[in-house]
Amino acid sequence: MAEFLGRARICKEDLTCPVCMDLFSEPVTLSCGHTFCQRCADGHWSSRDPGTQCTCPTCRAAFPSKPSLSRNVVLASMVCQLQTEEDARVAEGTWCCEICRHEASHRCIRCEMLLCQVHSDAHRKKKGHCLVDRTVDLNTLCCSEHGKPFELYCRWDDSLVCMVCKVAGDHEHHQLYTVEKAYMKFKNVLAREEGHLSDMQLSISTCIEELRNASNVMQNAMKQQKDGIEGKQKELHSLVDDVAAHLDRQLSDRFRFMLHQFEQQIWDLQQQMVALQESEAILKVAMQQDDTVTFLHGYKNLQDRLKSVIWVQDTLQSMAAQTETPESLDLEALIDNVKGTYFRKFYGCTPMLEVNSAHPRLLLSEDFLTATVTDLPKPYPSHADRFESHIQVLGSVGFSTGCHYWEVDLSSAERCSVGAAYASTPRKCYGPSSMLGRNPVSWCVRKAGTAISAMQDWKETVLGMAEPLQFLGLCLDYEAGTLSCYRAETMTLLHTFRTTFTKPVFPALWICWTNDSLSICPLG
Structure with a gap:
């Protein structure tokens, strides 16, 4: 019996x-030798066209009449025994190979047999049999x-279908692949995608x-800026x-000197x-003197002493004027002085002049800080940046960010202009629009x-000056869009240009x- 069951297991397919494609239910065998479920055979013949003979679903053998x-x-x-054994195995929860009874590792989708690793390798070679893990x-x-196993893949619907779906289902005329072909095709697609994903991960x-x-880098830069x-x-x-x-020293020295003066005056x-x-006392004695000769003899000395009383009164009036409260220190001037020190220390720069932009009548010093007007033009080479219409020159470096302060000595120029400009300032045009302050x-x-006046795009603002302007300080704040002009000696603000620098x-x-000449003052 055991041998019989072993053979039955081997022939389960x-x-x-x-x-x-299920285990036989009420199996019947035709004269041609093929076996079917009774309901499958009846269903097959009942669906034939009227007037046609009954045929075998497998070999198409014809029968004159319905068998x-x-x-x-x-x-x-055999089917009953196999089903009983499978039900017992499921009840016991065991997974045994249906051939050798060793532990099963796989199951065949087509014939549903449990197989160990050894018999799985052999069974996998059978055409149309696909093995999966036993737990699936x-x-x-x-x-x-x-209820049939998936053997085909519909490309139109991207779905798995069985053979019945192909013959009598909704996928009869669809583009179908075998699951093996679809597996290889899509596996190659995924292999390419895997490479693409690997490249993306690398990127x-x-x-x-x-x-x-x-x-x-940003953190280091931020740290450096914070440190700065x-x-x-x-x-x-x-x-x-x-x-x-x-x-404090200035105030202390001033009051110390005045206190010393007061102490000296008190002693005097x-x-x-x-x-x-x-x-x-001498006057009282003289007034008591009755002898005329003695009185007159001492009168002259007494008069000289009395004259000193008038001098003392003049001294008192002078001292009374000096005891008034001294004037306070000029804090505004001191603040301006601090402002100048601040600008020179933190924003001070010494921009050099660009020889290629200098007008031919401008002679530049060896350090490129002083420009002097000469009688005859200098043999400068022709250059696209050179001013030809007006005696002008630009700095060698332009500022495009931050805050910058520089000073210019105007003491050797009677008529001049000092300021800032874009590189696009006209240079070859002989009209007035190429002069500083007469263009935008x-x-x-x-x-x-x-x-003294401030000029920009022909707009002139007259600046009242109590004293001649000797040194001009210019503070450019690029982001704020301001160019502030100061009397550099006192840091008095003269004018502020406001715009948006681009x-x-x-x-x-x-x-x-x-x-006449102008000089850039060395700072820093």
């Missing part, structure tokens, strides 16, 4: 109906409509690394402390008091003798008369 079907008892018994629910691998990893590096700010803060505190100490007055008391791309303070800004000079 032969106990499957070729129509429904009389008899139950195949042997096959039915076969219901998920079969068509829910027909993302590279981008992450670059971002981390950029983040580190802390350094500037310390310098500012030191500057303020120095100014406060200087003011005390000496005068002693002299007055002595004169008063330049800003300047113009000096004409004692008259290009690099260059220091600019214009000089009118021969032998």
